[in-house]
Every structure is written in structure tokens, then in C-alpha cells.
Amino acid sequence: MMDVGSFGLAVxxxxxxxxxxxxxxxxxxxxxIPAPAFFLVGSAIAVxxxxxxxxxxxxxxxxxxxxxxxxxxxxxxxHLGWRRFRRVAAPVALLGVVGTFLTAAGVAVFAHIxxxxxxxxxxxxxAAIAPTDPAVVFAVLxxxxxxxxxxxxxxxxxxxxxxxxxxxxxxxxxxGGLSGAALMHGAGNFTVQMVVGLAGGLLGGRALLWFIRAVxxxxxxxxxxxxxxxxxxxxxxxxxxxxxxxxxxxxxxxMLGDAxxxxxxxxxxxxxxxxxxxxxxxxxxxxxxxxxDVLARQDVWVPGLVLAVCLAVLIRPVLVGLCMVxxxxxxxxQGFVLWAGLKGAVPILLGSMLLGAxxxxxxxxxxVVVVVVMVSVVLQGSTVGLAAAxxxxxxxxxxxxxxxxxxxxxKPPDGAHRVTVAAGSIADGIRVRELPxxxxxxxxxxVVRDGRLMQVRRRTRLAAGDQVLVLxxxxxxxxxxAVFTEPAPWRHES
Numbered sequence: 001m002m003d004v005g006s007f008g009l010a011v012x013x014x015x016x017x018x019x020x021x022x023x024x025x026x027x028x029x030x031x032x033i034p035a036p037a038f039f040l041v042g043s044a045i046a047v048x049x050x051x052x053x054x055x056x057x058x059x060x061x062x063x064x065x066x067x068x069x070x071x072x073x074x075x076x077x078x079h080l081g082w083r084r085f086r087r088v089a090a091p092v093a094l095l096g097v098v099g100t101f102l103t104a105a106g107v108a109v110f111a112h113i114x115x116x117x118x119x120x121x122x123x124x125x126x127a128a129i130a131p132t133d134p135a136v137v138f139a140v141l142x143x144x145x146x147x148x149x150x151x152x153x154x155x156x157x158x159x160x161x162x163x164x165x166x167x168x169x170x171x172x173x174x175x176g177g178l179s180g181a182a183l184m185h186g187a188g189n190f191t192v193q194m195v196v197g198l199a200g201g202l203l204g205g206r207a208l209l210w211f212i213r214a215v216x217x218x219x220x221x222x223x224x225x226x227x228x229x230x231x232x233x234x235x236x237x238x239x240x241x242x243x244x245x246x247x248x249x250x251x252x253x254x255m256l257g258d259a260x261x262x263x264x265x266x267x268x269x270x271x272x273x274x275x276x277x278x279x280x281x282x283x284x285x286x287x288x289x290x291x292x293d294v295l296a297r298q299d300v301w302v303p304g305l306v307l308a309v310c311l312a313v314l315i316r317p318v319l320v321g322l323c324m325v326x327x328x329x330x331x332x333x334q335g336f337v338l339w340a341g342l343k344g345a346v347p348i349l350l351g352s353m354l355l356g357a358x359x360x361x362x363x364x365x366x367x368v369v370v371v372v373v374m375v376s377v378v379l380q381g382s383t384v385g386l387a388a389a390x391x392x393x394x395x396x397x398x399x400x401x402x403x404x405x406x407x408x409x410x411k412p413p414d415g416a417h418r419v420t421v422a423a424g425s426i427a428d429g430i431r432v433r434e435l436p437x438x439x440x441x442x443x444x445x446x447v448v449r450d451g452r453l454m455q456v457r458r459r460t461r462l463a464a465g466d467q468v469l470v471l472x473x474x475x476x477x478x479x480x481x482a483v484f485t486e487p488a489p490w491r492h493e494s
Contacts, residue, residue: 039279075253103319107122107129110310131347147393173357212262234249291363
């Protein structure tokens with residue numbers, strides 16, 4: 001028979017940890033240090049005090065974090081949506097692929113020349129540290145509206161370069177060295193993962209979208225579960241075919257982001273809640289693999305600190321900055337993107353892959369990666385708001401709105417669109433009667449500001465952060481909605 005008392009204490013303990021992790025978000029909001037830093041440190045201290053908590057093998061850790069990352073990437077893709085993503089597709093692709101390789105190369109050169117690491121070990125270290133992290137980036141920017149393209153570029157980069165970084169690390173570990181034959185094999189493996197992953201995301205996203213629209217279900221709650229099951233099906237099939245399942249779910253999320261599907265809001269809230277849970281679980285599990293004794297070693301925290309500072313102020317600004325030169329993004333937006341590219345769970349996950357591989361002094365390398373991540377999360381994550389202020393990037397915090405008002409329809413409302421007025425957009429600061437429109441094909445029927453409904457008149461002046469319900473003919477929707485979401489040409493820095 002099961003010991004009910006012991007089971008109850010175990011459930012209470014896990015629930016208490018979960019509640020404390022959730023409440024830490026309030027502390028994080030006040031002191032401006034991202035909550036994942038607390039999850040990681042708290043878990044490492046807990047394992048030090050209760051060693052039995054850390055009895056997780058590397059394969060289990062990687063699988064748990066991978067599942068969490070699938071939900072986080074899909075949620076990030078959904079929030080981006082195709083309408084926002086297509087405006088920054090070129091920067092995201094360039095930063096996600098070329099920027100990741102350049103960052104890995106820059107870290108490897110610095111680690112070899114300045115820190116004395118062997119070339120192969122230095123390249124592995126660069127591959128682990130190169131990607132930015134969607135969990136931390138989304139956590140920092142999640143309740144903030146960033147004017148201009150920088151917020152979208154950051155979110156897109158963090159989602160795109162994780163599959164690239166994971167595929168790069170997998171190829172390097174499989175190659176086992178830096179010989180010509182090994183590098184050719186690794187390059188082929190990387191290319192297959194990217195191509196198959198992209199194809200899996202495009203085909204899987206279209207198939208899931210068709211399935212959601214074509215097959216009704218008897219209960220509202222089943223729609224969110226079906227969507228989640230479809231996401232993991234895309235991940236599983238793409239991975240089994242040799243592609244990057246992480247890239248596939250991110251692309252599928254982008255495809256579904258702006259699509260009209262039944263019970264979309266309910267599904268989005270469900271996935272967002274799971275992504276928040278995934279963030280907590282990922283950092284708690286990864287924290288359980290961190291050995292504080294290793295981090296305290298001088299040959300770990302000193303090179304980790306030096307590498308983190310060099311990465312933030314030299315390697316990323318110079319190498320990733322070169323990728324942004326040909327792009328039509330203002331210098332201030334470029335500076336914000338370069339500073340706010342935060343490290344997090346994915347670099348630690350990649351570092352943990354070294355523990356299971358035949359890599360010399362793997363615990364030390366893993367410790368260096370953890371130190372780099374902690375410095376990035378604490379130093380850069382806590383100063384994102386300051387960086388935006390110094391660079392004069394419009395950014396404000398969106399207060400939560402726990403109450404909603406809506407209607408239920410049997411068919412999709414093709415002519416109705418709910419948008420948020422972006423800072424610096426054409427609609428920001430002008431009256432409703434001054435909105436560019438094609439005849440009478442556009443009508444603003446509802447405005448919500450600071451959680452309150454406003455009576456819409458022709459003289460009503462819109463402001464950044466307003467949630468607007470726009471009625472517009474379907475063939476004119478893209479042009480009409482751009483007025484609310486895209487930067488005004490006269491406000492965009494050249």
C-alpha cells in the first residue's frame with residue numbers, strides 16, 4: 001500500500017517549490033533581475049543541502065529540458081506570428097545562422113588564445129555559449145512593449161539561433177574532433193538538420209492548421225490539448241527524420257500565430273502557461289546539475305567571468321554587429337539588440353552535452369558555461385531597461401489585464417482584427433479621424449486603454465499600448481493593420 005502521509009508531504013513539498021518559483025517573478029520584477037537566475041541558483045543550493053535531489057542522469061536532464069524548450073519555442077513563434085516576423089525575417093535569419101557561427105568562432109578564438117583552451121575544446125565552448133536563450137529573452141521582454149523592430153528581432157533571433165546552436169553542438173560532438181573529414185561530416189549533418197527542420201515546420205504547421213480548422217471537437221478544453229499534441233507530433237516526426245525538431249516547432253508557431261482558428265485565445269493562454277512552467281522546470285532541473293564546488297574553482301569562475309564580459313562588450317557587438325550593418329535597422333535598435341541578447345537555459349543545456357561526451361575536463365567546461373550564463377542573466381538582464389532608456393528605445397511595461405470582454409461566434413470573424421498600437425507606429429499619437437484609410441473600408445470600433453474601455457469618437461487620440469478592435473475588409477487588412485503595428489517612416493531612424 002502507498003504511504004499516504006509520505007505522498008502528501010512530497011506533493012506539498014513540490015507544490016511549495018512551484019509556488020515559491022511563481023512568486024519569485026514578483027521579486028524579479030521589483031529588483032530587475034530575471035527570475036531564471038533565482039531558479040538556477042536556488043536549485044543548485046538545494047542540491048548542495050540535499051544531495052539526493054541531484055540524482056538525475058544527463059539523458060533525463062536533456063530530455064526534460066528539451067520538452068520544456070519545445071513549448072517555449074512554439075509559444076515564442078505564436079507570439080511573433082507571420083505578420084511581425086516577415087518584417088524582420090532577413091535580420092532574424094542572418095543573426096540566427098551567421099551570427100551564431102561568428103559568435104561561436106569569436107568565443108573559440110578568444111578561449112584558445114587568451115584562456116589557453118585546446119582548439120577543439122574552445123570550439124565546443126563557443127558553440128555552447130553562442131545562442132541567445134528564448135526562455136530568458138521572453139521572460140525579460142514578455143510584459144514589455146518595445147518600440148521599433150528591436151523587440152521583434154530579439155525574439156526572432158532567440159528562437160532561430162537555438163536550433164542552429166543545438167544542431168551545431170550535436171554535429172561537433174558527433175565529429176569528435178576538428179579534422180577535415182570530421183568537419184565535412186559535421187557540416188553535412190548540420191545542413192540536413194536545418195533543411196529538414198524548416199521543411200517539417202512549414203509542412204507540419206500547414207497540416208496542423210488545416211486539421212484544427214477542419215475537424216471540430218465536442219469540448220472546448222480539447223482544442224488546446226489537440227494543438228499541444230500536434231506540436232509535439234511535429235517535433236517528434238521531424239527529429240525522427242533527422243531534422244531539427246526545435247526549428248520545426250518554432251516555424252510552426254510562426255505560421256499559426258496570425259491564423260484564425262477556433263478557441264485561439266484559450267489555446268494561446270494554455271500554451272503560454274505551459275511555457276512559463278517549462279521555464280521554471282528547465283532552470284530547476286539544470287540547476288540540479290550545477291556543482292557549486294566546481295564553480296568556486298579559480299580556473300572556472302575567472303575564465304567564465306572574463307569570457308562573459310568579453311562576449312557582452314566585444315565579441316557580440318563586433319561580430320554580430322557586422323551582420324547588422326547591411327540591414328535597414330537604426331543604430332539605436334542595433335545597439336539594443338546587441339546588448340539584450342541574453343544567455344540562459346539553452347547554453348547550459350548545450351554545456352551539459354559535454355558532460356556525457358568524451359571531452360577532456362568536461363566538468364570545468366560546464367562550470368565555465370554556467371558562469372557565463374549567470375553573468376549574462378544578472379548583468380545584462382537587469383540592465384535591459386537602462387539600455388533602452390540610454391538608447392532612447394521606446395519601451396513600457398504592460399500591466400496585466402485579468403478581465404476580458406468578448407463574444408462567441410460560430411464562424412471566424414474575417415473582418416474583425418484585434419491589434420495593439422505599437423510605440424512609434426503611424427497610429428501612435430494621432431486621432432481616429434486622422435488614420436490613413438481607403439474610403440470607409442476601415443473602422444475603429446473599440447479601444448481599451450489601461451484596462452478600461454473607451455468610447456470611440458472621431459477625435460479620440462490613440463496611444464501606444466492601446467488595444468484596438470478594427471473592422472476592415474479582408475483584402476485591405478494587411479495595409480490597414482500596418483498603420484497600428486509598423487514604425488512610421490518619419491519616426492524611423494536611418
